[in-house]
Amino acid sequence: MDFFDVATTQRAIRRLKADPIPDATLRQIMDAAICAPSGGNRQGWSFLVVRDAAKRKRLGELYREAWGELMKVPYYAGASQAPPDSPAGKMLASARHLGEHMGEAPVLILACIALDPGVKPTITTGASIYPAVQNIMLAARALGIGSCITTIHKFRDAQVKELLGIPADVETAALIPLGYPLGKFGRPPRRPLPEVAFADRWGQALAG
């Protein structure tokens, strides 16, 4: 696929088929992951590629519990009242579906990043793992595989880490389900470019 077709049609695909993903395809996706940048090229990342059915089932249970926790947060509890055919309502229905079916995706990737001893994680810690997460999602899209970056597993972080034997000095950054899509890829709804891209000065819309 053309790069711009990939980049402009990659979006959250949360309804996934249970069909397995071939090993060679998965390898291609992971090869794209490890070409991502990281601060100082330290590559402190690890990717747990979970295909084992029992582990996926357990991760699915933990994710469902996490979804329940999220719905207790006032903002999300309020958003859950959005009309079902509004953009927010559709997004929530899709996220709720994943909340109930995460464990059925044929592959779950947990992207992790090593922490420096004694140093509190900051936004730049994430900057050394999320580019790799985006590479995973773009590579998956290019190969016709759906994905979605998720982070609410953090509500059950200790259990997730124990299940997968993740060391204490490693932070889990994102849980990404992969699977062939039930729905369609397509350009995602976004704020228009002139609203968010400025030329040389804040507020001065980028022309052209």
Ligand SMILES: Cc1cc2nc3c(=O)[nH]c(=O)nc-3n(C[C@H](O)[C@H](O)[C@H](O)COP(=O)(O)O)c2cc1C
């Ligand atoms: C930091 C971050 C955390 C996210 N966490 C979750 C999550 O826990 N569960 C989920 O279903 N989607 C999650 N998403 C996906 C967003 O809801 C999704 O990217 C957004 O709604 C845009 O979707 P679209 O590309 O289909 O328009 C997360 C996205 C980001 C960037």
